[in-house]
Each structure stands twice: as structure tokens, then as C-alpha cells.
Amino acid sequence: MAEDYIPFINTEYDCQASAQLYSDAAAMRIGLELIDKTRSKLPSGPKRWVDASIDGLHYKDPSKLSDNYQLHLTKFVGSLKIADPQFQKKPDKAAAQLFVFSVLDRCKAEMPDWVSVPQLPLLSDSSRNKINKLLAELSNEWKVKVGYSGKLILPVIFTHQNQLNKKTERNKKLVSIATCLAAAGADGIWVADATLNDQDGSGKFDERFPALRKFHEELNQVTSENCMTICGPYWGMNLILWSRGCARYPAIGLGGSYKYNIPGQKLPKGKTRVALRPLRRWAIASPSLKSWLADTVSGLAPSDPVRADFANIEKEWPKLQITPNGKMQIATFYKSWFDKFSTLPPAGRALALYQDLSSSYVLGKTLKPLSAEEGTARRPERVAQQLMMNCL
Numbered sequence: 001m002a003e004d005y006i007p008f009i010n011t012e013y014d015c016q017a018s019a020q021l022y023s024d025a026a027a028m029r030i031g032l033e034l035i036d037k038t039r040s041k042l043p044s045g046p047k048r049w050v051d052a053s054i055d056g057l058h059y060k061d062p063s064k065l066s067d068n069y070q071l072h073l074t075k076f077v078g079s080l081k082i083a084d085p086q087f088q089k090k091p092d093k094a095a096a097q098l099f100v101f102s103v104l105d106r107c108k109a110e111m112p113d114w115v116s117v118p119q120l121p122l123l124s125d126s127s128r129n130k131i132n133k134l135l136a137e138l139s140n141e142w143k144v145k146v147g148y149s150g151k152l153i154l155p156v157i158f159t160h161q162n163q164l165n166k167k168t169e170r171n172k173k174l175v176s177i178a179t180c181l182a183a184a185g186a187d188g189i190w191v192a193d194a195t196l197n198d199q200d201g202s203g204k205f206d207e208r209f210p211a212l213r214k215f216h217e218e219l220n221q222v223t224s225e226n227c228m229t230i231c232g233p234y235w236g237m238n239l240i241l242w243s244r245g246c247a248r249y250p251a252i253g254l255g256g257s258y259k260y261n262i263p264g265q266k267l268p269k270g271k272t273r274v275a276l277r278p279l280r281r282w283a284i285a286s287p288s289l290k291s292w293l294a295d296t297v298s299g300l301a302p303s304d305p306v307r308a309d310f311a312n313i314e315k316e317w318p319k320l321q322i323t324p325n326g327k328m329q330i331a332t333f334y335k336s337w338f339d340k341f342s343t344l345p346p347a348g349r350a351l352a353l354y355q356d357l358s359s360s361y362v363l364g365k366t367l368k369p370l371s372a373e374e375g376t377a378r379r380p381e382r383v384a385q386q387l388m389m390n391c392l
Contacts, residue, residue: 096131124169137183240390
């Protein structure tokens with residue numbers, strides 16, 4: 001039986017991690033930008049959801065895009081026009097049609113079960129409403145013309161917290177989203193806040209987490225029961241939205257990132273991290289974390305199962321410094337964490353997740369602070385504390 005989660009595939013490592021841990025996924029999302037590197041290594045079994053990775057057109061300055069991404073955009077007819085803010089306000093249907101058809105034809109060549117409708121990430125004003133509605137309409141035209149029998153997924157990518165925090169702003173976005181959903185004849189919606197790193201421990205999360213939850217509840221009120229809703233990837237908010245029945249599928253990372261990064265950016269090299277399993281979070285794999293682990297293990301009773309868990313991380317430390325191993329350790333924990341709830345009846349998942357996070361919160365309160373490099377998430381219990389408050 002397929003599990004609800006949807007891993008996001010971008011690299012060869014992602015293929016390996018998915019095959020090893022998530023071969024029972026309902027679907028996997030495959031970015032077209034890097035598919036030449038992943039195509040031959042994709043796991044068989046889960047449905048294939050192909051996304052053209054065109055939302056990097058969000059950035060106005062092409063010089064900020066990576067060379068590889070700029071090359072990727074040349075595969076699509078008229079992509080630079082689509083990126084032009086003036087064109088977005090007054091789009092030309094013929095030019096937009098050439099773009100949409102070239103994008104979706106490329107996706108269809110990969111024999112997908114699901115395909116993303118070309119959409120631009122949302123801005124705080126309404127300046128992209130017209131272009132996104134037109135792109136949605138043209139996607140429906142393409143589906144009819146080529147006889148595509150798979151499902152269309154409408155991406156909804158938020159780019160600022162002020163688009164979600166207040167009901168007035170959410171209502172405006174919901175009207176536009178419902179319009180695009182109907183125009184595309186889409187079978188599902190994928191929602192991601194590209195600015196949300198939900199392990200940061202920020203004080204603003206006390207407002208942002210409930211606002212994200214309310215948005216999904218409001219979205220469900222304006223869509224049909226048959227509409228497939230996908231949320232994330234995040235670290236914990238995706239699990240909360242899924243456990244509460246606000247979203248059908250939680251999108252998940254594979255050990256490297258648990259947020260959605262709009263493609264095309266020149267991203268800095270990521271830090272190696274380690275999953276602190278008893279605390280339901282990760283931390284930067286630095287010498288100070290190694291010292292923290294040693295202090296924590298020595299301070300816990302030998303009979304305490306939590307001590308054994310931390311001691312095991314300490315024992316694995318040299319291996320975890322090698323990036324693929326560190327990612328796999330995180331992805332392995334995440335799989336076991338999800339499995340705790342997926343076997344439960346849907347009605348009991350949110351309470352079980354709350355109890356799970358509460359235990360981590362209580363444990364974290366007894367431990368010394370982590371290194372200052374963890375910033376606002378320095379307190380060990382901080383991540384569990386903020387997440388658990390949104391479970392019920």
C-alpha cells in the first residue's frame with residue numbers, strides 16, 4: 001500500500017534515498033531542470049510527478065540565476081517574456097501559448113502520471129493574477145489538444161509571510177487560486193511557503209504556523225473533496241497539516257533540505273547536519289555539537305533509552321561528517337518518524353503527533369542549550385515546542 005508522502009527528487013542521491021527508504025511513496029516529484037542526472041536512477045513504483053522547474057522566472061534579474069538554470073530556461077519558447085513584469089500585467093495569449101505548450105510537451109516526454117501547471121510564484125500584490133490565470137487556461141487547452149490522460153497539479157508558491165499571516169490577504173489569494181484551479185481543470189494543488197524554514201525557532205512562527213494551518217483549512221473550503229492537496233516540503237508543518245486532515249499529501253525532503261527552494265538561485269553550500277532523534281529536530285554537525293552530545297550522554301542515566309539514542313549518534317559521528325551519510329541519517333529518522341503516525345487511524349494522528357512532540361519538548365527542557373550557531377533554535381526543545389502547539 002502506498003504511503004501518503006511525496007519525496008522531492010533533484011539529485012542522484014535523492015534517487016538513492018527514495019529507493020532505499022521511500023519506495024512506497026504515493027508519488028515522487030521530479031524537477032525537470034536536473035532530470036538528465038536522475039532519469040535512469042528513479043525508483044519504480046511511485047507515481048511520477050514532473051515539474052518543469054520554471055518558477056525561477058520569479059526573479060527579475062537574470063544575473064542572479066545560475067548558469068545551468070539560465071540554460072534550462074532556453075528549452076522553453078519565450079521564457080524571458082514570461083519573466084517580464086510588464087508582460088505579466090498584460091500577457092499576450094499567443095506568446096504565452098507557445099511557452100506553455102513547449103513546457104508541458106517537455107514534461108510529457110518523461111511519461112509522467114502527474115504534471116505541474118506552469119505558474120509563477122505569488123507576489124504580495126495582484127500583478128501576477130492575469131498571467132497565472134492565462135497559463136492555467138492554456139494548460140487545460142494543452143491537455144485537451146494532446147490528449148494527456150494524467151493529472152494536472154496547480155503549484156501555489158508563497159514568497160512572503162505577509163501573504164498568509166492575515167485573513168484579508170489570504171482571502172485575496174484564495175480567490176485567485178480558485179480561479180486558476182478551475183481554469184486549468186487541475187486535479188490537485190501543491191502549496192509551499194518558500195520562505196518557511198520551520199526549524200529556525202523564530203518567534204514569528206507563533207503567528208506564521210497557525211496562519212499556514214488556517215490557509216489550508218480555508219483552501220479546503222473552496223475546493224472539492226476530490227482535489228488532491230499537497231503541502232511542503234517542511235520539517236514538521238507538513239506532518240501537522242497532514243495529521244489534521246488539512247492536506248492529503250505531505251511533501252518531504254530527503255535529508256538535505258526541508259523547505260522549498262525556488263529553482264535558479266545561486267545557493268550557498270549547505271551545512272552538514274545531524275538528526276537529534278529524541279528531540280525531533282536536527283542540528284549543525286559542528287565540534288560544539290559533538291561536545292554537547294558527550295555532555296548529554298554523560299548526564300543521562302545508563303538505563304535511559306534516550307541516552308542510548310544520543311550515544312549512538314556520538315558513536316556514528318565520524319561517519320556522519322561525510323555529507324551523503326549525514327543526509328541518509330536524517331532521512332532514515334524522518335521515515336521512522338512518519339511511520340509512527342501513518343499506521344494510525346486518521347482521526348488519531350494529530351493527537352499522537354502532539355504527544356510525540358510533547359515528550360521531546362519535556363526532554364529538551366532538561367538539557368543544556370545547543371551551540372549559539374543554532375540561533376533562535378538554540379534551546380533543545382524549541383522546535384518541538386513550536387510545532388506541538390499547532391497539532392490540536
